[in-house]
Amino acid sequence: MRTVTLKQIAEELNISVTTVSKALKGYSDVSKETKKRVLDLAERLDYTPNSFAVSLRMRQSKIIGVIIPDTVHYFFSIVIKGILKVAEQHDYMVILMQSNEKFELEKKQIDLLLSKGVDGILISLSNNTKRFDHLQKVIKHDIPLLLFDKIAKTVNCSKVYIDDRKAAYDAVTYLINKGYRRIAHFRGDLNPQNSIDRFLGYKQALLDNNIPFDPKLVYMCNNNTDFDDGYNNAKQMFEDHGHTIDAVFTITDLISIGIIKYCDDNGIKVPDDLALFGFSNWFMSSVINPELSTVEQHPFKIGETSAEILFDEIKRKLNDEPIEYKKVVIPTELVIRKSSEKSENNPIKKVINL
Amino acid sequence: MRTVTLKQIAEELNISVTTVSKALKGYSDVSKETKKRVLDLAERLDYTPNSFAVSLRMRQSKIIGVIIPDTVHYFFSIVIKGILKVAEQHDYMVILMQSNEKFELEKKQIDLLLSKGVDGILISLSNNTKRFDHLQKVIKHDIPLLLFDKIAKTVNCSKVYIDDRKAAYDAVTYLINKGYRRIAHFRGDLNPQNSIDRFLGYKQALLDNNIPFDPKLVYMCNNNTDFDDGYNNAKQMFEDHGHTIDAVFTITDLISIGIIKYCDDNGIKVPDDLALFGFSNWFMSSVINPELSTVEQHPFKIGETSAEILFDEIKRKLNDEPIEYKKVVIPTELVIRKSSEKSENNPIKKVINL
DNA sequence: TTGTAGGCGTTATCAC
DNA sequence: GTGATAACGCCTACAA
Numbered sequence: 001m002r003t004v005t006l007k008q009i010a011e012e013l014n015i016s017v018t019t020v021s022k023a024l025k026g027y028s029d030v031s032k033e034t035k036k037r038v039l040d041l042a043e044r045l046d047y048t049p050n051s052f053a054v055s056l057r058m059r060q061s062k063i064i065g066v067i068i069p070d071t072v073h074y075f076f077s078i079v080i081k082g083i084l085k086v087a088e089q090h091d092y093m094v095i096l097m098q099s100n101e102k103f104e105l106e107k108k109q110i111d112l113l114l115s116k117g118v119d120g121i122l123i124s125l126s127n128n129t130k131r132f133d134h135l136q137k138v139i140k141h142d143i144p145l146l147l148f149d150k151i152a153k154t155v156n157c158s159k160v161y162i163d164d165r166k167a168a169y170d171a172v173t174y175l176i177n178k179g180y181r182r183i184a185h186f187r188g189d190l191n192p193q194n195s196i197d198r199f200l201g202y203k204q205a206l207l208d209n210n211i212p213f214d215p216k217l218v219y220m221c222n223n224n225t226d227f228d229d230g231y232n233n234a235k236q237m238f239e240d241h242g243h244t245i246d247a248v249f250t251i252t253d254l255i256s257i258g259i260i261k262y263c264d265d266n267g268i269k270v271p272d273d274l275a276l277f278g279f280s281n282w283f284m285s286s287v288i289n290p291e292l293s294t295v296e297q298h299p300f301k302i303g304e305t306s307a308e309i310l311f312d313e314i315k316r317k318l319n320d321e322p323i324e325y326k327k328v329v330i331p332t333e334l335v336i337r338k339s340s341e342k343s344e345n346n347p348i349k350k351v352i353n354l
Numbered sequence: 355m356r357t358v359t360l361k362q363i364a365e366e367l368n369i370s371v372t373t374v375s376k377a378l379k380g381y382s383d384v385s386k387e388t389k390k391r392v393l394d395l396a397e398r399l400d401y402t403p404n405s406f407a408v409s410l411r412m413r414q415s416k417i418i419g420v421i422i423p424d425t426v427h428y429f430f431s432i433v434i435k436g437i438l439k440v441a442e443q444h445d446y447m448v449i450l451m452q453s454n455e456k457f458e459l460e461k462k463q464i465d466l467l468l469s470k471g472v473d474g475i476l477i478s479l480s481n482n483t484k485r486f487d488h489l490q491k492v493i494k495h496d497i498p499l500l501l502f503d504k505i506a507k508t509v510n511c512s513k514v515y516i517d518d519r520k521a522a523y524d525a526v527t528y529l530i531n532k533g534y535r536r537i538a539h540f541r542g543d544l545n546p547q548n549s550i551d552r553f554l555g556y557k558q559a560l561l562d563n564n565i566p567f568d569p570k571l572v573y574m575c576n577n578n579t580d581f582d583d584g585y586n587n588a589k590q591m592f593e594d595h596g597h598t599i600d601a602v603f604t605i606t607d608l609i610s611i612g613i614i615k616y617c618d619d620n621g622i623k624v625p626d627d628l629a630l631f632g633f634s635n636w637f638m639s640s641v642i643n644p645e646l647s648t649v650e651q652h653p654f655k656i657g658e659t660s661a662e663i664l665f666d667e668i669k670r671k672l673n674d675e676p677i678e679y680k681k682v683v684i685p686t687e688l689v690i691r692k693s694s695e696k697s698e699n700n701p702i703k704k705v706i707n708l
Numbered sequence: 709t710t711g712t713a714g715g716c717g718t719t720a721t722c723a724c
Numbered sequence: 725g726t727g728a729t730a731a732c733g734c735c736t737a738c739a740a
Binding site (some may be wrong): 411 | 732733734735736
C-alpha cells in the first residue's frame with residue numbers, strides 16, 4: 001500500500017499542500033469548508049504524517065532512549081513498566097537497550113541513541129562503567145539525560161535513586177532491635193556504588209549500636225550476585241563460624257534465597273536458626289518459604305519519576321526555559337516478613353515507613 | 355552543541371556536499387586525497403548523519419517495534435533479551451511497548467509504530483485481542499509482521515510459538531507414568547489460546563491413558579493467573595475433594611507456587627501428599643522449595659528466532675525478493691525437579707527431551 | 709573526479 | 725483564506 005502524503009491529498013482536492021497542512025493542524029486561517037474536505041479525505045485515505053519528515057523538520061523524534069544493564073531483572077522490568085507508562089502519556093516512544101553490564105556496549109549504545117536523534121536518554125549505568133565521557137557527550141549534545149538507580153555522582157545531570165546506605169542501615173538496625181547481635185553481611189562487588197553503600201549502612205548500624213564490626217562476617221558475592229553466591233557463601237559461613245551467626249543481611253533478595261536453599265538442604269531453620277534480610281523486594285521473596293524480609297525500592301516509582309523529570313527537561317529545552325537538574329531520592333521501606341521474625345505469631349507482612 | 359552536517363564539512367573544505375557524502379560512504383569516484391580530508395574532518399567534528407534525513411530519504415528507520423502484554427514477566431523479559439541481542443547484531447534499534455493485555459491499547463500502539471515508520475513489528479497478542487484488523491493493517495502497509503507466543507492462527511504472517519498442547523500432554527503423561535492417577539488441572543482463562551491448548555493437552559493425556567476426564571478436577575484461574583489463584587484454588591480443591599488428589603498440573607509456574615504456599619501453610623507435603631507440575635520454568639521455580647517440575651519454553655530462543663525471521667523479511671523486502679511466511683515451533687522440554695518426584699533420592703534436575 | 713539539481717514529506721514565512 | 729517558496733539534511737542520477 002502506497003502511503004499517502006499531503007501532496008496527494010492536495011492534488012486530489014486541487015488545493016495547495018500548504019492549505020492541506022494547515023487544515024490538518026487546525027490552523028485558524030482555513031475556511032471551514034476546505035477544512036472539512038481535507039479532514040474527510042485524510043480520514044478516508046487513512047493519512048498519517050510521515051514521521052521522518054516531521055522529525056527532520058521539527059528537530060524532534062518523540063523518542064527517548066533507555067539503557068539498562070539487563071532486562072531479565074525483576075527490578076528493571078518494573079522500572080521499564082513505569083517508564084513506558086509515562087512515555088505513553090506524553091505521546092513518546094521508548095527505544096530500549098541493554099548494556100549487559102558492559103561499559104563498551106553502553107558507550108556504543110549512547111552513540112547509537114544520539115545518532116538516532118532521541119529527545120532524551122534515561123540510563124542506569126553498568127557495574128563496569130567508571131569513565132563517563134559518553135555521558136558528557138550526551139550533555140554536550142544538549143540532549144536531556146537522567147541517571148537512575150545506578151548513578152554517577154560526578155556527572156552533572158538529573159538523577160533518581162534510593163539511599164542505599166540508609167536503607168541498609170534501617171534494615172540492619174531493625175535486626176539489631178529484634179535482638180540479633182552477630183549479623184553477617186553478604187555484600188556485592190567492590191565497585192558498584194550501591195554495593196559499597198549498602199555495606200557502609202550495615203557497618204554503621206552495627207557501630208551505632210555498639211556492636212563491633214567484624215570483617216570476617218562480611219562475605220563477597222563475586223558471581224554477579226546471584227543465587228549461587230548466596231548458597232556457596234552460606235556454606236562457607238557455616239564452615240567458618242559454625243552456628244554462631246544470628247542473622248544475615250544480604251545485598252539482594254536473590255542472595256538470601258540462595259541462603260534459604262542452603263539452609264533447607266542442611267536442616268537449618270530460617271528464621272529460628274538464622275534470620276535473613278534481603279534487599280529489593282523481588283516478587284519471589286513474597287512467595288518463598290519462609291517469606292523474606294526485605295527492602296522495597298519502589299521501582300515503578302523510580303521509572304515514573306525518572307521519565308517525568310526527563311520529559312519536563314525536554315519540554316523546557318523546547319521552550320528555551322532554564323533547566324535545573326534534580327536529584328530525587330525515592331524513599332525505601334522495610335518489608336517485614338517471616339525470615340526475620342523468630343516468634344511464631346507475628347503478622348505475615350507489615351510495612352514500616354522510616 | 356550545534357550538530358554538524360554535510361554542508362558544514364563541505365563549506366569548510368570548499369567542496370560540494372555531494373563529494374562529502376560520497377567520500378563518507380566510500381564511493382570509488384572520489385580522489386584519495388579529498389576522501390582523506392573529508393574523513394579526517396568528519397572525524398574531528400564528530401560528524402554523525404542526521405538519521406531523520408537518512409530515514410526520510412531511504413525510507414528506512416532501522417527501528418523495529420515490539421509489543422508485549424507485560425514487561426514484568428519472566429518469560430517476556432527473556433524474550434526481549436533475545437530480541438535485543440539479534441537487533442543489535444543487525445544494527446537495529448527496538449521500540450518497546452506493552453499492551454497491558456488491553457486490545458484497544460495494542461491497536462493504538464500498532465498505529466503509533468506504523469506512523470513512526472518502523473521497518474517491522476514483533477508482537478505477542480494480548481489475551482483480549484479477538485479481532486485482527488490492526489494486524490491486517492500492518493500487512494496492508496507492507497510492513498513485515500511476526501507474531502510470537504500469543505499468536506492468531508488466522509493472520510497471514512510469520513509466527514514463532516510453542517506447541518502448548520503437546521507440552522501439556524507431555525507433562526501430564528509424565529505424571530501418569532510416574533504413577534499419579536487423580537490429576538487436577540488449574541487452567542487459565544477461557545480465551546487465550548495457550549490456556550485452551552494446555553487444557554486440551556491435559557485432557558488428551560488422561561484419555562490416552564484410560565483415565566477418565568473429570569471436569570470437577572479442573573479449576574479456573576480467573577485472576578490473571580497469578581499466585582493467589584493457585585493459593586485459593588488449592589484451598590477450594592481440598593475442600594471439594596479432601597486429599598484424594600494425586601497431582602496438579604498448572605497452566606503456569608506461579609499457580610503451582612501458590613499451591614506450594616497453601617500446602618506449606620496447611621501442613622500438606624509436596625510432593626509426598628501432592629505432586630505439582632508447572633509451566634514456563636520461571637527462575638523462581640528452580641529456587642523454591644520444593645523445586646518445581648515444569649515445562650521449559652526457551653523464551654530466549656523465541657526472541658532470537660522471531661527477530662531473525664523478521665530481519666530476514668525486512669531484508670528480502672528491501673531487495674524485492676519474495677517472502678514466504680514461516681511458522682516455527684520452538685520445541686519445549688520437561689524440566690523434572692522435586693515437586694513431581696515422590697521418592698527421596700531422585701536427581702535434583704534432569705531435562706528430558708521429548 | 710567533482711558538482712548540479714531534484715526530491716524525500718513536512719512546516720513556516722510571507723506575499724497575494 | 726490561500727498558495728508559492730524555502731528549508732530541514734541527505735542521497736543519487738546525471739552533467740560537466
